[in-house]
Amino acid sequence: MREEFMLVVKKFGGSSVANKDRIFNVAQRCIEDYKAGNDVVVVLSAMGDTTDDLIGMAESINPNAKKRELDMLLTTGEQVSVSLMAMAMQALDVPAVSLNAFQVMMHSTSRYGNARFKRVDTERILHELDSRKIVIVTGFQGVNKYDDITTLGRGGSDTTAVALAAVLHADKCEIYTDVDGVYTADPRIVKNARKLEVVTYDEMLELASLGAKVLHNRSVEMAKKYNVELVVRSSLNRSEGTVVKEASHMEKMLVTGVAADKNTARISVIGVQDKPGIAFNIFDTLAKNNINVDIILQSVGREGTKDISFTVADNDLENAIKVLEANKDRLTIQQITWEEEVAKLSIVGAGMMSNPGVAAKMFESLYNSRININMISTSEIRITVLVDEKDIEQAMIAVHDGFAVND
Amino acid sequence: MREEFMLVVKKFGGSSVANKDRIFNVAQRCIEDYKAGNDVVVVLSAMGDTTDDLIGMAESINPNAKKRELDMLLTTGEQVSVSLMAMAMQALDVPAVSLNAFQVMMHSTSRYGNARFKRVDTERILHELDSRKIVIVTGFQGVNKYDDITTLGRGGSDTTAVALAAVLHADKCEIYTDVDGVYTADPRIVKNARKLEVVTYDEMLELASLGAKVLHNRSVEMAKKYNVELVVRSSLNRSEGTVVKEASHMEKMLVTGVAADKNTARISVIGVQDKPGIAFNIFDTLAKNNINVDIILQSVGREGTKDISFTVADNDLENAIKVLEANKDRLTIQQITWEEEVAKLSIVGAGMMSNPGVAAKMFESLYNSRININMISTSEIRITVLVDEKDIEQAMIAVHDGFAVND
Incomplete structure (x- = not known):
């Protein structure tokens, strides 16, 4: 009755395969699934600090090495992981085979260091699964149209796992990390934070982009697009983890989670001319310099001018100011001010869009804790406020308590 | 006038790329050739002890890991070398590109750990050379018909270099090592040993199989088959090295070199029946147990029996005795004796075949030094004697002096 069994894709990060004991721990977990009758595809990152070590070697030889x-160089790291994992499973008497991006044929775009999958072949993997092997695939890498090896950038191994789950029509895609799921807030700060059983793709996307570093946005976006059921769980314990899937069959919670992000800075351009096209020009200039702008607030200034404030990531601040200074006259900017010590606090929940009282409640919680709100930004399922960085932890607790996210 | 320039394949072993300084040293040498207008293809082994380290990791996880x-696992070592080398050349402002066995398509047989090349594609390499890049290829590895990675076994990177030189019709194939050529004898033992300017493929094959560990037989055999001109030279100095090529235009030296091999043991089977098929049965039994037999000596024994002596490699001795004991009755063996402390001494030279006095001269030199000869074996261009291991260094010097190989 093979039809009753599942095809599962399991992804383990670098710390989960950092040494021999952990490799065998992962091998055991995969073998349990395999022995229960399931088809198992495993995606691995490079062991521990391997990628950083390789980058260090490259930088010592050429700090401006071509990304190709x-x-x-970097893709050798995953190839080491997958071959050692296959050996570990074979040592436990389970047939296993390791495959790299060439062997699977994970077709990617040409852009080295930040490629995206275009097409993933299934023939080789299905052939190996048919002969009842555990298939272990290198995460993070692809092959472009020149037959050259690419890497996928941040969160690449998660993306590999989701891509394989999508093309193989896997029943689920488990992402193993060092936390045991997605929480209503960072449990290191909010003591009564609670692990979520289920979140929607959209909620996860908002949470991921707001500093809950469990899953990378690209993998969640791909999971949403191909309707791959994700499970976020720990490689260190047997906790059930959090399921990320479509909302349809879920009860929509008002607020699913609270997220904080300290990696943000505010810039204000003061006294720009109040005429059409000026705001566009400002953000267009920043975009052309690869500076991502987040929350934007526009207010009326004196004498037919206006003031525009917006946030950027901390590491873009210096460059943003330089770009604005260089274009000050053309952009009709009278003055540029900035503030680095700010942080974003967000609440996320699919239930928000039909409940206008949520924002008011959030502001009330913050007001009661005497926390000043600098800027506000909203989407259908998210409300973000900018507060002073020193206030962020207190703000998180206040808002989490205010919505009793824990109940 | 591109037509006047050469296509050169240059191979560097693991010690030549063991660290940053050595990588840049190799890069510089390749760049000199490139800037002189030549097309340059570089073949590299894994850095320093990388391969041993990887084998150590594998053994700690699974001492019986599948060779696939x-x-x-092991092929990641060469991929690290070639990418770092490309970065080093780019740091020196020379366009370079690294390619692995998949990218070149080095088609090999299926046998993991000891594959052989079946076919090597040239399209990608020629394309990169056409755009005036130095092409850096991973040595030691191939891809089999299952799209799996294979390794070529001992001397694999030399073989890769010769295979590429053959299919690319290279003008020469330079094998860089830590010695600066092929010597008339091991210069650590025979102080007046002289570097040879030229040796024939056949002489090199005899020397290589007799313990002169400069080149592996497989690469010399392939070079002979495809008429690839080999140059053995040092990566540490600018010495001209030794050219290995067809004999046609060379003056044939009487004796080209003297080689010693301590890795040998003698076995004697005493009192076997003197009837057809018995000797064949003995060597067939050993061959079926993967035991290579070298020098064979047969002598008349007592009462219609004969004694057969032969040599095997030291590490085959134990197994050979076990196999012979197990088949003692069937092979009509009355007694088995053996001696581990023996060594082979050989003289090699293409001029030998037309000069019957060479053997006598060798024996005379040994006799004058009071060195006992246990067994003798000859080929058209080689004479080998078996002596006690304690005598081998003195024997080398005596024979080298006797032929004045140095003159």
């Missing part, structure tokens, strides 16, 4: 060669 | 997975 960096990708050629 | 070992090959998947």
Whole structure:
């Protein structure tokens, strides 16, 4: 009755395969699934600090190494992981085979260091699964149209796992990390934070982009697009983890989670001319310099001018100011001010869009804790406020308590 | 006038790329050739002890790891070397590109750990050379018909270099090592040993199989088959090295070199029946147990029996005795004796075949030094004697002096 069994894709990060004991721990967990009759595809990152070590070697030889060669170098890390994992499973008497991006044929775009999957072949993997092997695939890497090796950038191994789950029509895609799921807030700060059983793709996307570093946005976006059921769980314990899936069959919670992000800075451009096209020009200039702008607030200034404030990531601040200074006259900017010590606090929940009282409740919680709100930004399922960085932890607790996210 | 320039394949072993300084040293040497207008293809081994380290990791996880997975693991070593080398050349402002066995398509047989090349594609390499890049290829590895990675076994990177030189019709194939050429004898033992300017493929094959560990036989055999001109030279100095090529235009030296091999043991089977098929049965039994037999000596024994002596490699001795004991009755063996402390001494030279006095001269030199000869074996261009291991160094010097190989 093979039909009753599942096809599961399981992804383990670098710390889960950092040494021999952990490799065997992962092998055991995969073998349990396999022995229960399931088809198992495993996606691995490079062991522990391997990728950083390889980058260090490259930088010592050429600090401006071409990304093509960096990708050629870095992808050896995952190849080491997958071959050692296959050996571990074979040592436990389970047939296993390791495959790299060439062997699977994970077709990607050409962009080295930040490629995206275009097409993933299934023939080789299905052939190996048919002969009842556990298939272990290198995460993070692809092959472009020149037959060159690419890497996928941040969160690449998660993306590999989701892509394989999508093309193989896997029943689920388990992402193993060092936390045991997605929480209503960072449990290191909010003591009564609670692990969520289920979140929607959209909620996860908002949470991921707001500093809950459990899953990378790209993998969640791909999971949403191909309707892959994700499970976020720990490689260190047997906790059930959090399921990420479509909302349809879920009860919509008012607020699913609270997220904080300290990696943000505010910039204000003062006294710009109040005429059409000026705001566009400002943000267009920043975009062309690869500076991502987040929350934007526009207010009326003196004498037919206006003031525009917006946030950027901390590491873009210096460059943003330089770009604005260089274009000050053209953009009709009278003055530029900035503030680095700010942080974003967000609440996320699919139930929000039909409940206008949520924002008011959030502001009330913050007001009761005497926390000043600098800026506000909202989407259908998210409300974000900018507060002073020193206030962020207190703000998190206040808002979490205010919505009793824990109940 | 591109037509006047050469296509050169240059191979560097693991010690030549063991660290940053050595990588840049190799890069510089390749760049000199490139800037002189030549097309340059570089073949590299894994850095320093990388391969041993990877084998150590594998053994700690699974001492009986499948060779397929070992090959998947080990081949990452060369991929690291080639990408770092490309970065080094780019740091020196020379365009370079690294390619692995998949990218070149080095088609090999299926046998993991000891594959052989079946076919090597040239399209990608020629394309990169056409755009005036130095092309850096992973040595030691191939891809089999299952799209799996194989390794070529001992001397694999030399073989890769010769295979590429053959299919690319290279003008020469330079094998860089830590010695600066092929010597008339081991210069650590025979102080007046002289570097040879030229040796024939056949002489090199005899020397290589007799313990002159400069080149592996497989690469010399392939070079002979495809008429690839080999140059053995040092990566540490600018010495011209030794050219290995066809004999046609060379003056044939009487004796080209003297080689010693301590890795040998003698076995004697005493009192076997003197009837047809018995000797064949003995060597067939050993061959079926993967035991290579070298020098064979047969002598008349007592009462219609004969005694057969032969040599095997030291590490085959134990197994050979076990196999012979197990088949003692069937092979009509009355007694088995053996001696581990023996060594082979050989003289090699293409001029030998037309000069019957060479053997006598060798024996005379040994006799004058009071060195006892246990067994003798000859080929058209080689004479080998078996002596006690304690005598081998003195024997080398005596024979080298006797032929004045140095003149």
